[in-house]
Amino acid sequence: MMNIKKEQFKGFPARMRFTPVPNLFFSSLLSQISDITELKVTLYIIQLIYAKKGSPRFITFRELLGLKSLVNGLRDSQLSPEDGLRNALDMAIKRGTVLHLVLLNREGTPEDAYFLNTESDRRVVAKIQNGELTLNGLKTAGQMPDVSAEPLPDIFTLYEENIGMLTPMIAEELRAAEKIYPLAWIGEAIKEAVNQNIRKKSYILAILERWLNEGKDSGTHQRDSKKTDQDKYIQGELGHIVRR
Numbered sequence: 150m151m152n153i154k155k156e157q158f159k160g161f162p163a164r165m166r167f168t169p170v171p172n173l174f175f176s177s178l179l180s181q182i183s184d185i186t187e188l189k190v191t192l193y194i195i196q197l198i199y200a201k202k203g204s205p206r207f208i209t210f211r212e213l214l215g216l217k218s219l220v221n222g223l224r225d226s227q228l229s230p231e232d233g234l235r236n237a238l239d240m241a242i243k244r245g246t247v248l249h250l251v252l253l254n255r256e257g258t259p260e261d262a263y264f265l266n267t268e269s270d271r272r273v274v275a276k277i278q279n280g281e282l283t284l285n286g287l288k289t290a291g292q293m294p295d296v297s298a299e300p301l302p303d304i305f306t307l308y309e310e311n312i313g314m315l316t317p318m319i320a321e322e323l324r325a326a327e328k329i330y331p332l333a334w335i336g337e338a339i340k341e342a343v344n345q346n347i348r349k350k351s352y353i354l355a356i357l358e359r360w361l362n363e364g365k366d367s368g369t370h371q372r373d374s375k376k377t378d379q380d381k382y383i384q385g386e387l388g389h390i391v392r393r
Contacts, residue, residue: 189219190237198264213238250264304324
């Protein structure tokens with residue numbers, strides 16, 4: 150395989166723009182980073198976020214993947230640029246350099262968003278997760294949809310709009326649930342959780358498991374009162390799951 154020689158850098162011009170980098174990056178973080186792709190991605194995130202206007206400032210996976218200079222810099226890796234980027238981001242998340250949220254865009258598609266792990270952004274992320282803050286074009290909370298209406302929204306939209314913020318672990322569990330239960334069941338279980346004001350993934354899964362074991366239309370999900378219906382899941386054999 151023929152090696153293509155890269156053109157040598159010609160040096161910095163007399164006038165140029167600068168990107169602010171926290172001093173703590175050099176005094177503490179830099180010595181911890183041994184992977185070159187993680188270092189590249191970290192620096193690009195700092196540059197891109199500081200260049201953004203307004204607040205809160207964050208960067209999405211799609212934006213990073215669409216940056217030609219970054220993607221070209223990842224081609225030296227044994228992984229594809231996309232896989233290399235995800236791997237570098239995972240390392241930065243584990244290291245605590247960036248914060249990661251999975252949000253839903255206007256089309257209902259999960260969108261990976263990344264924030265610098267600063268004190269102000271930690272507060273922002275907490276507000277987003279609690280439904281106190283909505284980002285433009287990205288869904289964080291909403292009203293309970295009519296689950297009997299057609300067409301049904303996807304499972305991620307149902308969860309995000311009625312229960313809370315998606316995380317990679319929750320998204321994976323929802324995908325697994327979708328393979329076991331009909332989407333209509335999941336929608337009704339979410340509606341039940343909202344009605345009982347127990348907005349927990351574990352509560353929803355307990356409802357679905359009971360319906361699967363006992364039969365959804367056997368009468369087990371009909372309630373004489375709110376307390377009876379709620380206690381059925383909390384005090385039953387799946388109670389240890391719900392209370393988690």
